[in-house]
Amino acid sequence: MDCIINNKNRSFLPVLLGTDANAYGMAKSFHKAYGITSLSLGKAPLLETKRSNIVKVMTFHNFDHDEVFRKYIQEVGETYGKEYKKLLLIACGDRYTELIVNNRDIIDKYFITNYIPKEMKEQLENKEDFYKICEQYGLDYPKTFIVTKANKDNFTLPFSFPVAVKASNSIEYVDLEFEGKKKGYKADSLEELKRILSSVYNAGYTGNMIIQDFIPGDxxxxxxxxxxxxxxxxxxxxxxxxxxxxxxxxxxxxxxxxxxxxxxxxxxxxxxxxxxxxxxxxxxxxxxxxxxxxxxxxxxxxxxxxxxxxxxxxxxxxxxxxxxxxxxxxxxxxxxxxxxxxxxxxxxxxxxxxxxxxxxxxxxxxxxxxxxxxxxxxxxxxxxxxxxxxxxxxxxxxxxxxxxxxxxxxxxx
Structure with missing residues (x-):
């Protein structure tokens, strides 16, 4: 692996995990602050970071898989660690955040990061656990009901329609493919809600679904x-x-x-x-x-x-x-x-x-x-x-x- 970024300022290099608009926004922020080019790593090239002079992109097939990620993140660390005093690693997506947290043994050898421990991350990203923490600290959240795979055909909501519907485990949900898939839904009736739940679970989802009182407003x-x-x-x-x-x-x-x-x-x-x-x-x-x-x-x-x-x-x-x-x-x-x-x-x-x-x-x-x-x-x-x-x-x-x-x-x- 050859070094492709030759910033005059070698005090640090931002290494961004992701090739989307989030990654470009971070690269632009670093460029505005320090006049430096960032390195973007991902599993596929995307339009948002294409043909840019402020972020250079490197992609690796299946880069979001643990074994592939570990291989190439070590190569990047070894290559750029020789050129820059510090490598600042920043995730630009949920899966990349997970990869950093789960692979701290190799990450910490080459990169500087600032992420919470795995246990806290899992609590906060699981919406059921997050709402329990909100209760402890007095943060308001919508009225919520949990549907499981076991009770998806037999439940009674404690609030009226319309409702908002989304997966509790967003990382598992993102890999599913089925007709009508959306990141989140609004259901105006029990019939529509059950149709959504059936589609999600029939696609292979195993986690819980979050049903919430739909807060009115545009x-x-x-x-x-x-x-x-x-x-x-x-x-x-x-x-x-x-x-x-x-x-x-x-x-x-x-x-x-x-x-x-x-x-x-x-x-x-x-x-x-x-x-x-x-x-x-x-x-x-x-x-x-x-x-x-x-x-x-x-x-x-x-x-x-x-x-x-x-x-x-x-x-x-x-x-x-x-x-x-x-x-x-x-x-x-x-x-x-x-x-x-x-x-x-x-x-x-x-x-x-x-x-x-x-x-x-x-x-x-x-x-x-x-x-x-x-x-x-x-x-x-x-x-x-x-x-x-x-x-x-x-x-x-x-x-x-x-x-x-x-x-x-x-x-x-």
């Missing part, structure tokens, strides 16, 4: 919280985003396409205490929804990493990559920062957003666009080429067709 009731906790478990930055447009494609439900950065000191303080009481370290990413029925923000899940849309934090002036580097590479103890700088992050064209954004968010979004206070993850003036510009703009333009086909459709059909 996209503007969704929020996402990004945080970074240093290696001592102290929260260093919190940045809240107000979703103004979600992704409705079958494999994208639960992701965001447009976010406005918005501060909320009560949420910041509550989740800071939660993370520090747990002695959590590294990036965290919470999805939540405002319930107008009781005025509470209800959390759905925590991601043990920065989220796909986390570049909205950097776009709004709070560089998410810099906090990790300052902590792990340069050992600087930054003061706690509660971010507050309204700015629009986009993963769709502005004109499309204005067509579909809710009336609650329209005026604010229009003003931010008019004032040119917006940014995309994938477009970057310092990573310009005609080919990449055309490719990415075409990618964003495809969203027009997707919104026409899928907007507001959460069922199986």
């Amino acid at each position: 996209d503007s009731t969704m929020y996402v919280l990004n945080s970074y906790s240093d290696q001592n478990g102290n929260v260093r930055v919190m940045c809240l985003g107000h979703c103004v447009s979600e992704d409705y494609t079958p494999h994208g439900i639960g992701n965001y396409n447009a976010i406005v950065q918005e501060a909320n000191s009560a949420i910041y303080k509550q989740y800071q205490k939660f993370l520090e009481d747990l002695h959590y370290v590294g990036y965290s990413n919470f999805d939540m929804k405002y319930d107008e029925r009781d005025g509470k923000y209800k959390v759905f899940e925590i991601n043990i990493r920065q989220g796909r849309s986390s570049y909205f934090t950097t776009a709004s002036g709070c560089n998410i990559a810099e906090y990790m580097a300052e902590d792990l590479i340069f050992h600087k103890q930054n003061e706690l920062h509660y971010h507050n700088n309204p700015y629009l992050w986009l993963h769709i064209p502005p004109r499309l957003l204005l067509k579909y954004v809710s009336k609650n968010s329209y005026a604010q979004v229009k003003k931010l666009i008019r004032d040119k206070k917006y940014d995309y993850t994938l477009l970057y003036s310092k990573d310009f080429s005609i080919f990449r510009s055309i490719m990415i703009r075409r990618f964003y333009h495809m969203a027009y067709k997707k919104y026409k086909l899928y907007f507001n459709k959460r069922g199986m059909d």
Whole structure:
């Protein structure tokens, strides 16, 4: 394996696990902060990191399998460890987070990382266990009922329809293939709910299914919280985003396409205490929804990493990559920062957003666009080429067709 990245600054090299928009957003954040090129490792090349000058991609067949991962991550560590003083390893997906946590014996020989122990990770990522922890710490979450493979044909819900439906074990679920598959569902009747459950379990799923009271409200009731906790478990930055447009494609439900950065000191303080009481370290990413029925923000899940849309934090002036580097590479103890700088992050064209954004968010979004206070993850003036510009703009333009086909459709059909 040859070294393909020759940054002038050899103090450290960001090594990103993943080749998607999350990986590009992290590479862009590192480039904006330090002017360096990152290395991206994955199982397949993806459009988001293609033909880039700020991230170089290496792919390996079945790289998300333990034995393959161990082989190549060691080769990368040996090769680049000779060229750079430190290698900073960052997961850009759930499976890669799992691979880091499960292979610390080899990871720690070559890389610097900041991830929680395996036991804590499994508790927080299993939604049933996560909600029990939320009970302990007073975090609000939607009314929840658990369906198992054994009782999927015979149960009584303790709340009324509509309901939200999703797999408790997201890592097992992601590998399934069946007609009508989505990351999450909305069921308006018992008949529709049982049809969803039947399809999931018939496809080979063995875990539990989470059924939740569907909180009313459009996209503007969704929020996402990004945080970074240093290696001592102290929260260093919190940045809240107000979703103004979600992704409705079958494999994208639960992701965001447009976010406005918005501060909320009560949420910041509550989740800071939660993370520090747990002695959590590294990036965290919470999805939540405002319930107008009781005025509470209800959390759905925590991601043990920065989220796909986390570049909205950097776009709004709070560089998410810099906090990790300052902590792990340069050992600087930054003061706690509660971010507050309204700015629009986009993963769709502005004109499309204005067509579909809710009336609650329209005026604010229009003003931010008019004032040119917006940014995309994938477009970057310092990573310009005609080919990449055309490719990415075409990618964003495809969203027009997707919104026409899928907007507001959460069922199986």
